[in-house]
Amino acid sequence: MRRKGIARSNKLLPGVLLLALSGFISVPGAVHGAVYGEPAPLAADSEASANVIQIGQAGGVKAGSREQGGKTATDPVPSIIRAVSPSVVGIIGKAGGEASGPDDRYNLTHGSGIIVKADGWIITNAHVMEGLQNAVAVTSDGTSYNITDTYLDEFSDLALIKIKAKSLKPATFAGSSASLQVGEKVIVIGTPISFTLRNSATVGVISGLNRSVDAAYRLIQSDTAINPGNSGGPLVSMTGEILGVNSLKFAAVGVENMGFAIPAETVKYIMNQLLQYGEVRRPSLGVELEESWPVIVGLPGQEPLTVTKVVTAEARKAGIAAGDALYAIDGHRVTSLVDVNELFKRYKPGAVVKLLMQSEGDIVARSLVLGQGDPLVSAVDTEEDADDQPKK
Secondary structure (H helix, E strand, O other), X not given: OOOOOOOOOOOOOOOOEEEEOXXXXXXXXXOOOOOEOOOOOOOOOHHXXXXXXXXXXXXXXOEOEEEEOOEEEEOOXXXXXHHHHHHEEXXXXXXXXXXXXXXXXXXXXXXXXXXXXXXXXXXXXXXXXXXXXXXXXXXXXXXXXXXXXXXXXXXXXXXXXXXXXXXXXXXXXXXXXXXXXXXOEEEEEEOOOOHHHOOEEEEEEEEEEEEOOOOOOOXXXXXXXXXXXXXXXXXXXXXXXXXXXXEEEEEEOOEOOOEEEEEHHHHHHXXXXXXXXXXXXXXXXXXEEEOOHHHHHOOOOOOOEEEEEEXXXXXXXXXXXXXXXXXXXXXXXXXXXXXXXXXXXXXXXOOEEEEEEEEOOEEEXXXXXXXXXOOOEEOOXXXXXOOOOOEO
């Protein structure tokens, strides 16, 4: 199913599927799912880390360490996993739909979540919670909690849920992904395939940044092994911070280790609004926009966005018409729908923006009062397409 408001239609290679990572159980023993979490700060220097990680008898090489050139080198991964795991939960419930009967106890689906507040607030994916019935969250110590409140934001594929609990260990999110580099080592913790595999961990590297893959906002790409059930779990840095929430992966014969996570700054933007309002109050241009062909296929370029339809009275009042080209918003160049969505994280409905546009051959400035709703309405066809739409 295409998420509400997703702005781009990616035509994938034949046979390549873009999968949402929630799990599905259709027969006994065939469980699929996802999970993630976050760690407490680790010691910054290797000496302090060694004191935390090394375990063993005197005179031997200690667990979590290895000999290199006569010196003991410490692997921080086990310590990070121990620190982050208490902030990761598994989420499981009955799959919705007409085919779901009251006695079909194996018609289950599961995913993962990250504790963000000690009193029971948890962040996960919207596609994990959508239609989920009688859902429970299971913490790393095996305690089950009923989910009492659920707030979905399909546009970002994030959801905020609440359980009645106290003294949980909240995760620590990274401040920004701006300083991340391709090749940095990362960890995933979650519940792949079976709900019995909660708090499984895999290790990989960041493969790419600022990716636009069938999502409203930019994503982090990693080669960390993720599977159905990892949705909603964390992508963790080597300092124990949550870099993002895992959401999607490419899956096909010959396609390996191509997963995507929603960056921490987007997660915090959505989470703060859900906590405050119970919804995300986004500003809206009130127009349909179409990307240029180079942007759609991934070529570099500075071609503007084209207005295909004027939807709101505010946009018409600003003088915007179908066929106009949009170059910049408040001096910020925009060439893709994701550019607009990312920029609008800084704005609120009712704000006035200056648009640099081309209309009937002339370069013009338009002043627009932003409405409330999705940042924009996509002109891309949103019909289901089994070859290139995310699968749940």
